[in-house]
Amino acid sequence: MKILIIAAGSHGDVLPFIALGRELQRRGHAPHLYAAAVFETVAREAGLRFTAVGTAEFYDALLRHPDLNRPLRSLGVMARAMEQTGETAWPILDAAVIPGETLVVGSTLAFVIRSLAERHGVPCVTVHLAPAALRSENTLPGPANGITLPPWLKRLFWRLVDALVVAPTLGAVLNRHRRAIGLAPVRRPMGAWLNQSDRVIGLFPDWFAPRQPDWPANLALTGFPLYDGLPGTDLPSDLADFLAAGPAPVAFTSGTATARALDFFATSVAACRLSGHRAILLTRHADQVPASLPPGVIRADYAPFSRLLPRCAAFVHHGGIGTTSQALAAGVPQLIRPMAHDQFDNAARAVALGVAARLSLRDYRPAAVAAALTRLDTDATLRRRCAEVAAGVGTGTAVAEACDHILALAAQP
Template identity: 35%
Template structure:
């Protein structure tokens, strides 16, 4: 059996696909990851085949004539930037590249944000297993996105009237996206011999989509009655649990004193951090706490008293030794902190990060705060309140215990193989 796994985005988008790919490969499936050029080396280092179907982030910035910090700021502040400058301009080339890889495939497993996966699956008559990494992307009227753009929606309405209101608002957004961008998708579909259907990227399921695997715990977001057919929340597939080693400087720092606060902005927002790390260092010092700052740089790890700065560390090996994790609310970081049982302070910048932060607060395992409010005495005060809240600590530990009983990679492999076998045997 051959499976093509397709994803775009940051490490939070990539790592679940590596975890799933490794689970499939362990069962004898021939796995190829179709990813942006940035991620080829990382996938191959994990023991999987990988081919580029999208340009690197640096190449996209060069095409736009801007640096990475400017591109990151635009993605944060301009809602349509990623779709209009990254996904759709690359759709024709990425679809052609993916089509060239798909010969002999039995199933395509694709991110909701990789529309090429659905086009190629339909063209080749293959089943599509959609991977949804963010609860927000289900756009449920029963449990709508908790974001600034969704302020008019009713949170978890109890009656049909409230759900009808949410459904109408979401329908308007879907229709707007379809009208604005459906033509670009239709033109690529036509180029591959498919009907010129104007499908809304992310919102509209693809014709051969047979299942949707939500790669987050149902504890964070249960599947709602209006979810697509075959939708299942399976847990967070974790890749870096034992595959990546801790930097020796970090290991020595962790062994050398009390648990530190970990500050991180993931692998994307980190390109435009503003004063986040300066504020983080000052807040930790004001509290008399040790801190690890994951800065996203390639600089050599450096220790300055009770502060350690380094570019990156495997979250699953670091977060479990943290007093708390302060982060941007990316779903990958959120899931890792939940697995570690760490109290979280979420500072959402854009997209699903607001929704993820609100869900963490709703679960009682952390707090969410606008980044602009994270400064001076307010930053240290918020952190002190988080660290002193024993209810949050106990709740986070209890949730972590439940998460560790989930089997997301095994479940994903089961569902993907089953989808391919059903498709083979169908008339």
């Protein structure tokens, strides 16, 4: 089977699709990954066919956009990025389809898979990495998560979000694309239409996000993919030496979907001075960290979380689903500073599990961070709960289970 995999987003969003591609290839199929050019090396190292649908320069400019991690403004940024990428991607993907021999798999915002399915009659699979992508009228999004409102008011809220926020941004871009290729416009792209695929997969477990009554009937929840690189990938030698040279440090990351985190890392360094912790600052962008780092603080471009986090005293991060799931699997206490997207929802779920604390952007100040780290160090109940949750995460069979669902669809007439 020829399987086209379209992955939108940053490293944390694309790595699970590389994992799916590797497993599908191992089973004798022909997956082909389409993503931004910056992922070509890691995809080819995994043995996958790869086609770039966005330049490295465009990707870097997107990460540095000041509105990318602002809850409302980010949709406009993503919409413009989708439009530019789609102009390049559509003719490539359209030409790659062989009806009767092709299946398409895409991430939440890979709207193009439904265009391919409608145009060519090929089966398609939507894969959601985070539960926040599965809208439910039982809950509210982002910072409003947890607010109690009557059901009718929640439904009204979602309709206002669609009309005032989604329609002028993502909706406008999607419908320009659909009109250009002769397809009917979509009224609510983030509503039911988003999951009008032959199969919908959620790459998270039901104990993290219990199934909601209004989620798609054809949804399969498989667990966390927990893929952070090829098997055998080890820690960089300088980072391994740093870990061995002193007590367990605190690891800090603002996620791979931003290149504007200087304030975050400067505040984190100041907090470690106050709390007495050693620190690892994880970012590929050297200009995000202070020019001079004190003793006991190191910057690393990248480290596989499955090997790093079990050796850390705590993990401070943005609440991305890949980052959160790796921290759950490692059993490390978490301090989460959500900014946008699914991060508020993931943070709320981690706090509810009893394994994390949360600070808002406004409250992320050296004294507050230092106090939170001290609490994570001394809270025996939280640390015990971290170990309990880690034991329940499992051994990483989610990718194989997701591929079972994909190939079951491919086997149907």
